[in-house]
Amino acid sequence: METLTIGEMAARSGVAASALRYYEREGLLHAARTGGNQRRYERADLRRIAFIKIAQQVGISLDEIREALAELPENRTPTKADWSRLSSHWRHRLEERIAVMVRLRDQLTGCIGCGCLSLQRCTLINPRDRLAARGTGPQMIINPPAPE
Amino acid sequence: METLTIGEMAARSGVAASALRYYEREGLLHAARTGGNQRRYERADLRRIAFIKIAQQVGISLDEIREALAELPENRTPTKADWSRLSSHWRHRLEERIAVMVRLRDQLTGCIGCGCLSLQRCTLINPRDRLAARGTGPQMIINPPAPE
C-alpha cells in the first residue's frame, strides 16, 4: 500500500473525510488523484494533518496554520529538519500563550478579589491598551511589572 | 452617577453594546430598566463583564461561562469572596490547560522530529484515546509517563 485513500486518512488521523476535503479547498492539504479522480494521500500527509491538529489545539486559526505550512518545501517531502524549524516557530507562540496563562493563573483570584478587575486598569483584560495600562492600577498579568 | 448606560458600559469594558445585549439575551448579564425601557447597569456588572472576557481569553465558551456565573448569588451584589470562589474554580481549568501547553512546548519539536506525530500513537493528538495511547509509542504530551 503506497498511498492512502481519504477514508483511510480519516480513520488514521481522526479527522473526518469532509474536513480533509475542506482543508484541501482551503489550501492546507493537497492530494494526488487517481485516474478516476479519487484522492490519494502519502503517509507524509499524516504528519501534516498532525501539525494542523496540534496548532488548532493551541488555538491557532486555519488561516495562520496555512501560512505556516506554506513555509514547508513544496517540491519534496518535508524532512525532520523542516518540521523542526516549523515547530520551533510555534514554540514561541506557545511560550507567549503559556506566559499569559501562568500569570493569569497566578493573579486571577487576587486580581478579582482586590478589585483590579476594573477593566480600565487591569492589563489582563486590556492587553493591547498600553495607554490605559499605564500607571493607573495593577497591570501585572499580560505585561508583568519587571521589564522596561 | 449611580448607574451606567449601555454606551458607558461598552466604553468602559471594551465590549460592544451589541455584545452586551447579546450577553443579556444569553443570560450572562442582566440590566435594570428605566421607565423608558433603557438598560441601566451597576458598577458591579463591570466585574461580571471582566470575568466573561477573561474566561473567553482562556478559551471557555459562553455556555460554560454562564454556568459558572450562575453560581454567583442573584439576590445581592457578589462579594470578593464570591468572586474568589469562582476564580479559583477557573484556576483548575487554567492549570490543566497550562500543563498541556507546557508539555506541548517541551515536546513538540522532538515529537515531530522523532516521527512520533504518527497520529495513531502520539497522545498529544489523541488525548482521549487511551487505548491507542497504550504502549505503542511515545505518549508524553497530554498524558505524561509519570502517573499510573
Place this chain on the structure above:
DNA sequence: CCTTGAATTGAAGTTAACTTCAACTTGCAG
C-alpha cells in the same frame, strides 16, 4: 461483469458569538 461500499462535487445547512439594519423611542443640553 457486476455489485456494493467508498469517493466526488457543489450547494446548502450548522454552531458560536457577535454585528448590522431598519424602524422607531428616549432623554438630556440648550
Place this chain on the structure above:
DNA sequence: CTGCAAGTTGAAGTTAACTTCAATTCAAGG
C-alpha cells in the same frame, strides 16, 4: 420644548470551521 445623539427590538447577516445532502462515479472482491 425641542433636537438629536443614544437607546430599543427583532430579524437578518457574518465568519470560521466544518457537516450534510443529493446526485453520480469509482474501484475492488467474487
